[in-house]
Amino acid sequence: GRGRGRATTPPPQRSKLSPPSAALSDQSSTADLITEFEDLEVSADSSNSEYNPRSFPYSVKQQCWEKAENVKGRDPDRWRRDPLGNMVFRKLVGCPGCLCHDYDHIVPYSKGGKSTLQNCQVLQATVNRSKGNRTDISKADLIQKSSYCRVSGRDMDLIELSAYGNVRRGGDSSGGCNIQ
Template sequence: MSSRRESSRGGGPVGGGGGVSLGSPRRRRRQRGSPSSPRSSSSSSAAVVEVAGEEYELYVEQAANPRSFSHSVKAQCWDKAEKVKGRDPDRWRRDYLGNVLFRKLVGCPGCYCHDYDHITPFSKGGLSTLDNCQVLRASVNRAKGNKTEISKAELIQMSVRRTPACRAPSDREMDFMELSAYGDIRRSDGPGGCFIQ
Protein backbone atom coordinates (compact mmCIF):
# COMPACT_ATOMS: atom_id res chain seq x y z
CA MET A 1 0.00 0.00 0.00
CA SER A 2 1.45 3.30 -0.93
CA SER A 3 -1.05 5.74 0.56
CA ARG A 4 -3.95 5.99 2.96
CA ARG A 5 -6.29 8.95 3.32
CA GLU A 6 -9.41 9.44 5.40
CA SER A 7 -12.66 10.72 3.90
CA SER A 8 -16.27 11.02 5.02
CA ARG A 9 -18.94 8.52 3.96
CA GLY A 10 -20.10 10.94 1.29
CA GLY A 11 -17.45 9.58 -1.06
CA GLY A 12 -15.60 11.48 -3.76
CA PRO A 13 -11.94 12.32 -4.00
CA VAL A 14 -10.28 13.74 -0.93
CA GLY A 15 -7.51 16.25 -1.38
CA GLY A 16 -4.68 15.73 -3.80
CA GLY A 17 -1.18 14.35 -3.72
CA GLY A 18 0.04 11.63 -1.48
CA GLY A 19 0.85 9.38 -4.43
CA VAL A 20 -2.76 8.40 -5.06
CA SER A 21 -3.90 8.63 -8.63
CA LEU A 22 -7.41 10.06 -8.62
CA GLY A 23 -7.95 8.91 -12.21
CA SER A 24 -7.62 5.23 -11.30
CA PRO A 25 -10.80 3.12 -11.08
CA ARG A 26 -12.37 2.95 -7.63
CA ARG A 27 -13.84 -0.22 -6.25
CA ARG A 28 -15.94 -0.33 -3.13
CA ARG A 29 -15.24 -3.05 -0.64
CA ARG A 30 -17.02 -3.35 2.64
CA GLN A 31 -15.08 -4.48 5.64
CA ARG A 32 -16.24 -7.84 6.96
CA GLY A 33 -19.23 -7.50 9.26
CA SER A 34 -20.29 -4.03 8.16
CA PRO A 35 -23.89 -3.66 7.02
CA SER A 36 -24.70 -2.87 3.40
CA SER A 37 -26.57 0.28 4.38
CA PRO A 38 -25.52 2.59 7.19
CA ARG A 39 -27.59 2.60 10.36
CA SER A 40 -28.63 5.85 11.95
CA SER A 41 -27.02 4.82 15.24
CA SER A 42 -23.60 4.21 13.73
CA SER A 43 -20.94 6.39 12.21
CA SER A 44 -18.67 5.45 9.39
CA SER A 45 -15.55 6.61 7.67
CA ALA A 46 -13.77 5.62 4.53
CA ALA A 47 -10.13 5.12 3.78
CA VAL A 48 -8.78 5.33 0.26
CA VAL A 49 -5.99 2.84 -0.32
CA GLU A 50 -3.87 2.32 -3.41
CA VAL A 51 -2.84 -1.26 -4.12
CA ALA A 52 -0.94 -2.22 -7.28
CA GLY A 53 -1.89 1.02 -8.99
CA GLU A 54 -5.62 0.80 -8.25
CA GLU A 55 -7.57 2.75 -5.61
CA TYR A 56 -9.91 1.04 -3.21
CA GLU A 57 -12.34 2.75 -0.89
CA LEU A 58 -12.74 0.81 2.37
CA TYR A 59 -15.66 1.63 4.62
CA VAL A 60 -15.49 1.01 8.34
CA GLU A 61 -18.72 1.00 10.31
CA GLN A 62 -18.44 2.02 13.94
CA ALA A 63 -21.44 0.90 15.96
CA ALA A 64 -22.69 3.19 18.72
CA ASN A 65 -23.24 0.16 20.99
CA PRO A 66 -20.69 -2.58 20.30
CA ARG A 67 -21.72 -6.17 21.06
CA SER A 68 -18.68 -6.98 23.18
CA PHE A 69 -17.49 -5.17 26.27
CA SER A 70 -14.45 -2.92 26.06
CA HIS A 71 -11.25 -3.95 27.85
CA SER A 72 -11.76 -1.33 30.56
CA VAL A 73 -15.37 -2.44 31.20
CA LYS A 74 -14.21 -6.07 31.47
CA ALA A 75 -11.54 -5.08 34.01
CA GLN A 76 -14.09 -3.15 36.10
CA CYS A 77 -16.62 -5.97 35.77
CA TRP A 78 -14.03 -8.45 37.11
CA ASP A 79 -13.28 -6.06 40.00
CA LYS A 80 -16.92 -5.86 41.06
CA ALA A 81 -17.32 -9.66 41.30
CA GLU A 82 -17.07 -11.32 44.72
CA LYS A 83 -13.53 -12.10 45.93
CA VAL A 84 -12.36 -15.60 46.82
CA LYS A 85 -11.13 -15.60 50.43
CA GLY A 86 -7.38 -16.05 50.76
CA ARG A 87 -6.73 -15.72 47.01
CA ASP A 88 -5.40 -12.91 44.82
CA PRO A 89 -8.47 -11.02 43.58
CA ASP A 90 -6.72 -10.25 40.28
CA ARG A 91 -6.69 -14.00 39.58
CA TRP A 92 -9.74 -15.48 41.32
CA ARG A 93 -13.37 -14.34 41.70
CA ARG A 94 -16.83 -15.81 42.22
CA ASP A 95 -19.78 -15.20 39.96
CA TYR A 96 -23.07 -14.26 41.61
CA LEU A 97 -24.04 -17.95 41.75
CA GLY A 98 -20.95 -18.68 43.88
CA ASN A 99 -18.95 -20.48 41.16
CA VAL A 100 -15.18 -19.99 41.47
CA LEU A 101 -13.64 -18.44 38.34
CA PHE A 102 -10.02 -18.13 37.18
CA ARG A 103 -9.19 -14.96 35.27
CA LYS A 104 -6.98 -16.64 32.66
CA LEU A 105 -9.81 -18.96 31.57
CA VAL A 106 -12.26 -17.03 29.38
CA GLY A 107 -14.88 -18.41 27.02
CA CYS A 108 -13.99 -22.10 27.41
CA PRO A 109 -16.45 -24.76 28.64
CA GLY A 110 -14.49 -25.77 31.77
CA CYS A 111 -15.45 -25.49 35.41
CA TYR A 112 -13.46 -22.34 36.22
CA CYS A 113 -13.97 -20.56 32.88
CA HIS A 114 -15.95 -17.37 32.70
CA ASP A 115 -17.65 -15.01 30.27
CA TYR A 116 -18.50 -11.36 30.58
CA ASP A 117 -22.28 -11.59 30.46
CA HIS A 118 -24.86 -8.97 29.48
CA ILE A 119 -27.36 -8.99 32.38
CA THR A 120 -29.98 -7.64 29.98
CA PRO A 121 -29.13 -9.51 26.77
CA PHE A 122 -27.62 -7.53 23.92
CA SER A 123 -30.29 -8.94 21.60
CA LYS A 124 -32.98 -7.44 23.87
CA GLY A 125 -31.42 -3.97 23.87
CA GLY A 126 -28.86 -4.45 26.64
CA LEU A 127 -25.92 -2.08 26.48
CA SER A 128 -22.26 -3.05 26.71
CA THR A 129 -21.71 -1.00 29.86
CA LEU A 130 -20.43 -1.77 33.36
CA ASP A 131 -23.95 -1.58 34.82
CA ASN A 132 -25.04 -4.37 32.45
CA CYS A 133 -21.96 -6.58 32.92
CA GLN A 134 -21.35 -9.54 35.22
CA VAL A 135 -18.83 -12.36 35.24
CA LEU A 136 -20.58 -15.69 34.93
CA ARG A 137 -19.36 -19.27 34.48
CA ALA A 138 -19.16 -19.69 30.71
CA SER A 139 -21.32 -22.83 30.56
CA VAL A 140 -24.06 -21.10 32.59
CA ASN A 141 -23.89 -18.06 30.34
CA ARG A 142 -24.38 -20.29 27.28
CA ALA A 143 -27.38 -21.97 28.92
CA LYS A 144 -28.83 -18.60 29.93
CA GLY A 145 -28.70 -17.36 26.36
CA ASN A 146 -30.90 -14.31 25.88
CA LYS A 147 -33.44 -15.17 28.57
CA THR A 148 -34.46 -12.24 30.75
CA GLU A 149 -37.01 -13.76 33.13
CA ILE A 150 -34.77 -16.31 34.82
CA SER A 151 -34.29 -16.71 38.56
CA LYS A 152 -31.07 -17.29 40.44
CA ALA A 153 -32.34 -20.77 41.42
CA GLU A 154 -32.89 -21.67 37.75
CA LEU A 155 -29.37 -20.48 36.90
CA ILE A 156 -27.93 -22.59 39.73
CA GLN A 157 -29.80 -25.63 38.34
CA MET A 158 -28.36 -24.87 34.90
CA SER A 159 -24.92 -24.64 36.43
CA VAL A 160 -25.26 -28.07 38.05
CA ARG A 161 -26.81 -29.64 34.93
CA ARG A 162 -24.27 -28.18 32.51
CA THR A 163 -21.19 -28.98 34.59
CA PRO A 164 -22.15 -31.74 37.06
CA ALA A 165 -18.55 -32.67 37.87
CA CYS A 166 -17.62 -29.10 38.83
CA ARG A 167 -17.00 -28.27 42.45
CA ALA A 168 -15.07 -25.62 44.30
CA PRO A 169 -11.35 -26.21 43.68
CA SER A 170 -9.10 -27.15 46.58
CA ASP A 171 -6.26 -24.83 47.58
CA ARG A 172 -3.81 -27.28 46.05
CA GLU A 173 -5.68 -27.26 42.71
CA MET A 174 -5.79 -23.47 42.75
CA ASP A 175 -2.04 -23.37 43.49
CA PHE A 176 -1.37 -25.68 40.55
CA MET A 177 -3.50 -23.57 38.20
CA GLU A 178 -1.71 -20.39 39.27
CA LEU A 179 1.71 -22.00 38.86
CA SER A 180 0.75 -23.22 35.39
CA ALA A 181 -0.67 -19.88 34.23
CA TYR A 182 1.46 -17.30 36.05
CA GLY A 183 4.55 -19.13 37.30
CA ASP A 184 3.89 -18.20 40.92
CA ILE A 185 1.26 -18.32 43.64
CA ARG A 186 -0.14 -15.15 45.20
CA ARG A 187 -2.37 -14.96 48.24
CA SER A 188 -4.47 -11.99 49.21
CA ASP A 189 -3.31 -12.11 52.83
CA GLY A 190 0.28 -11.04 52.23
CA PRO A 191 3.18 -10.77 49.81
CA GLY A 192 4.36 -14.35 50.43
CA GLY A 193 3.89 -17.27 48.10
CA CYS A 194 5.83 -19.75 46.04
CA PHE A 195 7.97 -18.88 43.04
CA ILE A 196 9.44 -21.07 40.35
CA GLN A 197 13.20 -20.59 40.11
Protein backbone atom coordinates in the same frame (compact mmCIF):
# COMPACT_ATOMS: atom_id res chain seq x y z
CA GLY B 1 -3.60 13.51 -22.83
CA ARG B 2 -3.27 12.21 -19.31
CA GLY B 3 -6.80 10.88 -18.95
CA ARG B 4 -10.24 12.29 -19.28
CA GLY B 5 -11.20 15.07 -16.85
CA ARG B 6 -8.06 14.94 -14.72
CA ALA B 7 -6.58 18.21 -15.91
CA THR B 8 -9.73 20.20 -15.11
CA THR B 9 -10.81 18.66 -11.79
CA PRO B 10 -8.72 18.21 -8.64
CA PRO B 11 -7.87 14.64 -7.73
CA PRO B 12 -10.54 13.04 -5.53
CA GLN B 13 -9.85 12.84 -1.79
CA ARG B 14 -8.44 9.47 -0.88
CA SER B 15 -11.06 7.29 0.77
CA LYS B 16 -10.30 5.36 3.94
CA LEU B 17 -10.60 2.20 1.84
CA SER B 18 -7.70 2.99 -0.49
CA PRO B 19 -5.19 0.17 -0.66
CA PRO B 20 -1.93 0.81 1.22
CA SER B 21 0.02 0.69 -2.06
CA ALA B 22 -1.85 3.78 -3.26
CA ALA B 23 -0.90 5.62 -0.08
CA LEU B 24 2.74 4.64 -0.35
CA SER B 25 3.08 5.82 -3.92
CA ASP B 26 1.71 9.29 -3.16
CA GLN B 27 4.25 11.93 -2.05
CA SER B 28 1.69 13.84 0.02
CA SER B 29 0.30 10.76 1.80
CA THR B 30 1.93 11.55 5.15
CA ALA B 31 0.54 15.08 5.15
CA ASP B 32 -2.89 13.72 4.16
CA LEU B 33 -2.80 11.20 7.00
CA ILE B 34 -1.80 13.86 9.52
CA THR B 35 -4.69 16.02 8.33
CA GLU B 36 -7.09 13.07 8.64
CA PHE B 37 -5.92 12.39 12.20
CA GLU B 38 -6.20 16.07 13.15
CA ASP B 39 -9.80 16.05 11.89
CA LEU B 40 -10.77 13.06 14.05
CA GLU B 41 -12.88 13.84 17.08
CA VAL B 42 -12.62 11.76 20.21
CA SER B 43 -15.53 12.06 22.59
CA ALA B 44 -15.30 10.90 26.19
CA ASP B 45 -19.04 11.43 26.66
CA SER B 46 -20.75 8.34 25.31
CA SER B 47 -24.22 9.29 26.55
CA ASN B 48 -25.05 11.11 23.32
CA SER B 49 -23.47 8.39 21.21
CA GLU B 50 -25.23 5.44 19.64
CA TYR B 51 -22.00 3.43 19.82
CA ASN B 52 -22.81 0.10 21.46
CA PRO B 53 -20.33 -2.65 20.64
CA ARG B 54 -21.47 -6.28 20.77
CA SER B 55 -18.70 -7.18 23.20
CA PHE B 56 -17.54 -5.26 26.23
CA PRO B 57 -14.59 -2.87 25.80
CA TYR B 58 -11.42 -3.90 27.64
CA SER B 59 -11.82 -1.22 30.32
CA VAL B 60 -15.37 -2.39 31.08
CA LYS B 61 -14.21 -6.02 31.36
CA GLN B 62 -11.51 -4.87 33.78
CA GLN B 63 -14.03 -3.06 36.00
CA CYS B 64 -16.57 -5.87 35.65
CA TRP B 65 -13.98 -8.33 36.99
CA GLU B 66 -13.20 -5.95 39.87
CA LYS B 67 -16.85 -5.72 40.92
CA ALA B 68 -17.23 -9.53 41.14
CA GLU B 69 -16.98 -11.10 44.60
CA ASN B 70 -13.49 -11.92 45.93
CA VAL B 71 -12.42 -15.46 46.78
CA LYS B 72 -11.19 -15.48 50.39
CA GLY B 73 -7.45 -16.02 50.66
CA ARG B 74 -6.81 -15.81 46.90
CA ASP B 75 -5.47 -13.02 44.69
CA PRO B 76 -8.50 -11.03 43.44
CA ASP B 77 -6.69 -10.32 40.16
CA ARG B 78 -6.77 -14.07 39.50
CA TRP B 79 -9.85 -15.51 41.23
CA ARG B 80 -13.44 -14.27 41.62
CA ARG B 81 -16.93 -15.63 42.23
CA ASP B 82 -19.83 -15.10 39.87
CA PRO B 83 -23.23 -13.96 41.28
CA LEU B 84 -24.19 -17.63 41.80
CA GLY B 85 -21.10 -18.37 43.90
CA ASN B 86 -19.18 -20.25 41.19
CA MET B 87 -15.43 -19.72 41.40
CA VAL B 88 -13.78 -18.55 38.16
CA PHE B 89 -10.17 -18.01 37.10
CA ARG B 90 -9.12 -14.82 35.29
CA LYS B 91 -7.22 -16.45 32.43
CA LEU B 92 -9.95 -18.99 31.67
CA VAL B 93 -12.34 -16.91 29.61
CA GLY B 94 -14.67 -18.15 26.88
CA CYS B 95 -13.95 -21.84 27.50
CA PRO B 96 -16.50 -24.45 28.65
CA GLY B 97 -14.83 -25.69 31.87
CA CYS B 98 -16.08 -25.20 35.42
CA LEU B 99 -13.53 -22.45 36.22
CA CYS B 100 -14.14 -20.62 32.92
CA HIS B 101 -16.09 -17.38 32.73
CA ASP B 102 -17.69 -14.99 30.27
CA TYR B 103 -18.46 -11.31 30.55
CA ASP B 104 -22.25 -11.52 30.44
CA HIS B 105 -24.80 -8.90 29.43
CA ILE B 106 -27.31 -8.92 32.34
CA VAL B 107 -29.91 -7.52 29.93
CA PRO B 108 -29.03 -9.41 26.73
CA TYR B 109 -27.49 -7.43 23.87
CA SER B 110 -30.19 -8.82 21.55
CA LYS B 111 -32.83 -7.26 23.81
CA GLY B 112 -31.24 -3.82 23.82
CA GLY B 113 -28.74 -4.38 26.63
CA LYS B 114 -25.76 -2.05 26.46
CA SER B 115 -22.11 -3.07 26.74
CA THR B 116 -21.62 -1.00 29.90
CA LEU B 117 -20.31 -1.75 33.38
CA GLN B 118 -23.82 -1.53 34.83
CA ASN B 119 -24.96 -4.30 32.45
CA CYS B 120 -21.90 -6.52 32.90
CA GLN B 121 -21.36 -9.48 35.19
CA VAL B 122 -18.69 -12.15 35.37
CA LEU B 123 -20.59 -15.41 34.90
CA GLN B 124 -19.42 -19.01 34.75
CA ALA B 125 -19.31 -19.80 31.02
CA THR B 126 -21.55 -22.88 31.33
CA VAL B 127 -24.23 -20.80 33.06
CA ASN B 128 -23.95 -18.03 30.48
CA ARG B 129 -24.45 -20.53 27.63
CA SER B 130 -27.56 -21.89 29.37
CA LYS B 131 -28.92 -18.41 30.06
CA GLY B 132 -28.62 -17.35 26.42
CA ASN B 133 -30.70 -14.23 25.79
CA ARG B 134 -33.42 -15.11 28.30
CA THR B 135 -34.35 -12.69 31.05
CA ASP B 136 -37.05 -14.86 32.65
CA ILE B 137 -34.70 -17.49 34.06
CA SER B 138 -34.50 -17.68 37.87
CA LYS B 139 -31.35 -17.65 39.96
CA ALA B 140 -32.28 -21.16 41.18
CA ASP B 141 -32.47 -22.40 37.57
CA LEU B 142 -29.11 -20.81 36.79
CA ILE B 143 -27.55 -22.47 39.85
CA GLN B 144 -28.85 -25.81 38.49
CA LYS B 145 -27.08 -25.08 35.19
CA SER B 146 -23.77 -24.37 36.94
CA SER B 147 -20.89 -26.69 36.22
CA TYR B 148 -19.73 -27.76 39.65
CA CYS B 149 -16.14 -28.65 40.40
CA ARG B 150 -14.45 -29.07 43.73
CA VAL B 151 -11.09 -27.30 43.70
CA SER B 152 -8.72 -27.49 46.67
CA GLY B 153 -6.28 -24.77 47.66
CA ARG B 154 -3.49 -26.95 46.31
CA ASP B 155 -5.35 -27.31 42.99
CA MET B 156 -5.68 -23.53 42.82
CA ASP B 157 -1.96 -23.16 43.51
CA LEU B 158 -1.18 -25.53 40.65
CA ILE B 159 -3.52 -23.66 38.28
CA GLU B 160 -1.89 -20.33 39.21
CA LEU B 161 1.59 -21.81 38.86
CA SER B 162 0.71 -23.13 35.40
CA ALA B 163 -0.87 -19.89 34.19
CA TYR B 164 1.26 -17.24 35.89
CA GLY B 165 4.46 -19.00 36.94
CA ASN B 166 3.87 -18.20 40.62
CA VAL B 167 1.28 -18.30 43.38
CA ARG B 168 -0.08 -15.13 44.97
CA ARG B 169 -2.26 -15.10 48.04
CA GLY B 170 -5.16 -12.72 48.46
CA GLY B 171 -4.79 -9.37 50.16
CA ASP B 172 -7.30 -10.20 52.89
CA SER B 173 -5.34 -11.38 55.90
CA SER B 174 -8.43 -11.75 58.07
CA GLY B 175 -8.48 -15.09 59.86
CA GLY B 176 -6.82 -18.33 58.91
CA CYS B 177 -3.23 -19.41 59.35
CA ASN B 178 -0.39 -19.91 56.93
CA ILE B 179 1.61 -22.94 57.97
CA GLN B 180 4.96 -23.15 56.22
